[in-house]
Amino acid sequence: MTPNSTARRRTADGPTGRRKVSGPARRRLAAGLAVVCGLALVQSSTAAAAPEPLASDVLFSGEEQVAPGVTFRSFTWETGHGSTQGYVLEADLANPLVDLGLLHRKTVTEPTAISALADGQGAVAGVNGDFFNNTDEHEGVEPTGSAVGAEIAAGEARKGAVPDGQRFGPGLPEGTSTEDVFGLGSDRTARVASVRLEGKIETGHGVLGVDGLNQYAIPVGGVGVFTEAWGTTSRVRATCGTDTDRGAPCSDTTIEIVVRDGKVAEVRPEPGAGAIAAGDFVLVGREDGVGELDDLKPGDPVSVDYQLAPVGVPEFRFVVGGFPILRDGTALPGLDDQALAPRTSAGASADGKRVYLVAMDGRSQVSAGLTVSELADLLKRSGADDAVNLDGGGSTTLVAREAGAQHVTVRNNPSDGRERPVANGIGIFSGGGR
Template identity: 55%
Template structure:
C-alpha cells in the first residue's frame, strides 16, 4: 500500500488471485487446437537475450493471414515486461515512440480504447483504454462499465476488468482487477466507482489523479452503463482535493492537468448529490486499489478480453468476422510469453476471426491468452541487434502507425 501525497491518504494496493493452471498439453499441435493447418514459419531472429522474433503465415476461413510473433522467455532474469504509455492515461502516441522512449527492445499494442466521440458532439475524446492497467507496480487506471467499452462483443462470462499481467513472481497469467476504493468525508463514506477512466457508472463518483493528464473530464459523465451513445448527464459535480482537503468545487467536470498531491473527484447523479454536500476546507480521505482477493502484487497488467483459458478457447467466440488482430498469451507456467500482431497489407487484410485467433495462440504455445485492440491499432515493433531504435515489423492496416494510449513493452539487458 502506497501513500499518494503526504496527507492525501491514497492507498495504491494492487492484488491479484492467480487462477489455477492445467499442466502443459499438446501445445503446437494443430489437431489438438482445432486448426485445419499448421502455421508456416520464417526464420527466427534473436532480438535480445530471452527474446526472439519470427514471421509466419496461417490459413484462415477467409484467406491466408500473415503474423508477427515476439516470444519472451521470462526464465531469463534479464528480460521483463511492463506497460508502455505516453505519460498520461488520456494521451496517445505511436507504439514505436512509446517503445523508444522507454528503451524497450520490442512491444505490441495494448487494450481497446476510446477512439472517438462522434456520438457526443462537442465532447473532447480522451483516448483512454477500456480496461484496468498497472505500470511498474503502480495503479494506472480502472475499467469502464461493460456497456461503455469499444471493440467486439465480450465473450460470455468476461468483463472489462479482465487482464493479462506479470506478477512479482515474474509469471504471466490471466486475472481480473476490480476497483476497490472509498471517499471518506465528514458526512460518511462514499464508494469510489472510477479511477482515471473515460466513463463512470451512473450515480457514481470517480477519482482522477495526476496520471490522467490534462484532457477534459467531461466524457466521464456521458453515456450509461448499458449505452455508450446515451446523452451526457446534466446532473454533475466536481471537487478538487488538495493535500487531503477540499480546495475547489464546480458544477461540471473540468479540464487541465491534475496537480501533484491532488485528486479530482467527479460525480454524476447520486454521486454528484453527495459531492455537493462538501464544503471548501473539508477534510477528505481518498483510498483506492485494484484487487481480486489474493495478496500477490501485479508488476504489470493490461486490459483485453480472454480468448484462451487453460488451453481451451472460450465459449461464444466470434467465428464469422475476420479482422486484423493483436493478442498476448503465455504458457501454462506463465514463463514463456507470446506477443502477436497480424499483418494489414491488402493481400492479408481479411485476417482471422476471434475463434481462429484463440486456436492460433494455442498452436503458438499459449495456454492463456487475451485479444488486444485490432484493425489499425495492431502494431508489433522490435529493435534489431545494434539498432538505435525499434522498427515496426507488421504493416498496420491504416498504412501508418495509429496513435495508441498503451502497449506491452519488452525489456532486456542483453
C-alpha cells in the same frame, strides 16, 4: 505491502500508507508457438463456428534473436478465406535479463505510436495494447484517448476499467468483463486474471466508495477519482453514456470537487478540464454520486484511498486490459466467428514463464485476417494455455529491434499504412533497461 504494491493511499500531503478496502466491483495469448530447427509446421483447425474451414497448417519461419531471451518469428497461414501473415515475439521470463512492462505516456489520455513508446522507455520489442476511446459519440465531447481496461505500471495503479457497456471492441465472451487483464505478477509470472478497483473517500460527512479511477466512463450514480495521470483532457466524457449504453446522452446531474492539501479547494457544478497538480484529486460525481458529494464545501477535510486489487493471484507489477479468448487451454464460448481483421494478442505458457505477443498484417496488405474464434483455435493448437485479445484492426502493431540497433522498427504492416497512435502497449525489456 511491498514497494511494488498496486495500492496507493494519498492525501495532498503525499503517500501515507496502504491498505486494502472494499468498494464497487467491476469485473492468461499463453502461447507455445512452436518452432523446431528454423521452420516448423503446427497442425491447426478452425473453431466449429468459423465461417470457412482452414486450408492448411501454420508455417513458422525467420527466427531472429532480438535480445537474450527474446525471439522474433513470422508465420503464414493459408486459411479457407485467404492467406494470413503474422508475427510472434517470445520472451523467456526464466532469463533474469528479461522483463515486461506497460508501454505508456505520463498520462492516460495521450495516444502515441508504439515505436515511440518503446523507444521512449527502452523496450527492445512490444505490441499495442488495449482498446480505447477514440470515437466521438457525444456532441461537443471529444474522445479522451484513454484505454478501456485497467493499467498498472511499475506497481502503480494508473486507471481503472470502465463499465462493460462502455467498452469498445468485439463482444465480451460469457463470464468475462472489462476487469480482465494480462500482466506480470510480483512473482515474475505472466498470467491472465482480473483486478478490481477498491477504495474509499473519507469526508467529514461520511465515507464514500470509489467507483472510477482516471476513467473515460464512471458508472451511473458513481463517484470517480482523477489524478495528475489523467492529464489535461476534459472530464465531461466520464459522465456520458450509461453502464449498458455507451452512446446514451451525457448526464445533466453532475458535480466536481477539487481536493488540495487534504481539503476541498473548489466545488464546480460540472466536470472541467486542465492539468491536475501532483498530489491533488478531482472527484467527479454523476446522478446519485452528486448527492454523496454536494454537502462538501471549501475547507472540508477529504482523504482518498484506492487500489487495483488482484483477484485470487499475487500482486501485479504491470497490467493491461484485454478480454480472455483461452482459459486453461480451452477457447471461451461466444467468441466472434464472423469478422475478419488484423489481430493483436498476448499470453503466457502454462507456467507463466514464457510470454507470446502476436500481431497480424493489416487488411491493406495481402493478409486476410482472422476471426477472434480462429485466433483462439490457432493459439490453442499451438500450445496456448490462457490468452487475451487486444485492440486490432488499424491499431495492430508489433515492433522489435534489429541486430545491433538502438531503436525498434515496425515489423508488421499496419492496416493504415502507418502506425496508429494507441493508448498503451506491452513492452519487452532486456538487461534491466527500463
